Amino acid sequence: MQEKTYPWWSPVMGAREKELLSQVIDSGFPNDGPFTEKFENELAAFLGAKYAVAVTSCTAGLYLSLMALGIGSGDEVLVPDITFIATANAVSMTGAKAVLVDVNKADFCIDFAAMRKALSSKTRAIIPVHVSGRAPDMERLLAFAQEHNLKVIEDAAEALGSKTLGKYLGTLGLSGAFSFSPAKTITTGQGGLIVTNSEEIHGRLRELKDQGRPKRGTGGNDTHVSLGFNFKFTDLQAAMGLAQLETLSERLKKLQKHYECYKAALADNGRVRLPEFDTAAGACPQWIDAYVEEDRDGLYEYLKQRNADCRKFWFPLHTQNPYLSDDADYKNSIDVSKKSLWLPSSLNLEEADIYKVAEFVNDWAKLPSARTAAGAR
Numbered sequence: 403m404q405e406k407t408y409p410w411w412s413p414v415m416g417a418r419e420k421e422l423l424s425q426v427i428d429s430g431f432p433n434d435g436p437f438t439e440k441f442e443n444e445l446a447a448f449l450g451a452k453y454a455v456a457v458t459s460c461t462a463g464l465y466l467s468l469m470a471l472g473i474g475s476g477d478e479v480l481v482p483d484i485t486f487i488a489t490a491n492a493v494s495m496t497g498a499k500a501v502l503v504d505v506n507k508a509d510f511c512i513d514f515a516a517m518r519k520a521l522s523s524k525t526r527a528i529i530p531v532h533v534s535g536r537a538p539d540m541e542r543l544l545a546f547a548q549e550h551n552l553k554v555i556e557d558a559a560e561a562l563g564s565k566t567l568g569k570y571l572g573t574l575g576l577s578g579a580f581s582f583s584p585a586k587t588i589t590t591g592q593g594g595l596i597v598t599n600s601e602e603i604h605g606r607l608r609e610l611k612d613q614g615r616p617k618r619g620t621g622g623n624d625t626h627v628s629l630g631f632n633f634k635f636t637d638l639q640a641a642m643g644l645a646q647l648e649t650l651s652e653r654l655k656k657l658q659k660h661y662e663c664y665k666a667a668l669a670d671n672g673r674v675r676l677p678e679f680d681t682a683a684g685a686c687p688q689w690i691d692a693y694v695e696e697d698r699d700g701l702y703e704y705l706k707q708r709n710a711d712c713r714k715f716w717f718p719l720h721t722q723n724p725y726l727s728d729d730a731d732y733k734n735s736i737d738v739s740k741k742s743l744w745l746p747s748s749l750n751l752e753e754a755d756i757y758k759v760a761e762f763v764n765d766w767a768k769l770p771s772a773r774t775a776a777g778a779r
């Protein structure tokens with residue numbers, strides 16, 4: 403009998419994706435076309451945003467958002483030190499400087515005091531990252547941005563369908579970018595989406611993503627009104643996305659349930675803390691993250707031996723070659739990076755599976771010394 407496994411994540415796709423993909427293939431038009439438009443419209447309506455623009459990735463979405471706001475060489479953009487490197491790389495692509503900012507240990511998001519310290523006369527924007535689908539205090543962040551005349555572009559790569567202040571993440575700033583890479587709530591293989599309520603930004607995004615053409619052209623006698631590039635989505639991706647969207651609400655409910663189960667089961671576990679998601683207010687985790695005060699790697703190995711796959715947190719960006727900088731300003735991000743991991747969160751897991759993994763975590767926590775007994779089975 404095959405051993406039971408508890409994947410950290412696994413994309414869920416099947417017959418409906420195949421059906422819609424066949425329709426695109428039969429249409430003879432695999433480019434950015436009617437399926438893409440439908441996908442954009444459905445997501446804009448779901449998120450309550452005026453405009454949605456599908457692009458090749460969230461990285462491209464952040465880059466194009468910055469470009470649309472005229473951010474480039476000589477400018478600085480505040481980026482949390484704990485995020486996937488794409489956030490900073492999108493800034494670097496524009497020629498601007500990504501200024502890394504420490505995070506706070508409660509929600510792993512950008513820290514306000516550190517942000518204030520990082521401000522300079524060149525600071526033009528902030529990219530808050532909604533780590534695991536959890537927003538920083540957005541009311542405070544938007545007020546801070548207004549006070550210092552900064553644009554807010556949300557990195558909502560991990561936050562599709564998660565809410566704060568009664569709104570979907572990604573719709574609170576001037577623009578927000580989502581990712582549909584395979585480890586996300588819905589996937590199109592690769593792909594991203596930008597949402598905005600600004601007609602002007604929307605217009606710029608359309609031109610930037612398609613060689614300066616406000617509307618998709620023929621490639622022949624088109625008018626290119628501005629400088630643009632090729633970051634177009636395809637209807638093949640949109641077919642996948644439309645099929646996945648049909649089950650989005652179900653997926654979100656399941657992820658919230660995963661969190662509630664872990665939270666209940668780990669309530670008395672003194673070694674592992676789950677950062678809060680206010681699910682009653684609509685917050686939804688993309689993956690369930692956990693902070694392990696002592697011996698995170700021991701827990702990781704212990705779970706691995708029981709076929710429960712976790713993913714360790716990113717290294718702080720300031721320790722990565724393109725962004726090397728002194729440790730002194732990043733005490734919290736160093737701590738969070740060393741002590742955090744994502745627990746098995748796959749949509750394929752059922753409630754009983756989550757309770758089983760939580761039982762492993764509790765068993766590990768009861769070992770006399772988690773550090774020395776980590777390998778024991």
Ligand SMILES: Cc1ncc(COP(=O)(O)O)c(C=O)c1O
Pocket residue numbers: 458459460461462485486488489531557559560580581582583593594
């Ligand atoms: C926080 C964050 N930002 C940006 C990205 C980049 O998204 P994409 O791979 O779609 O470019 C990711 C992807 O995992 C992410 O987790």
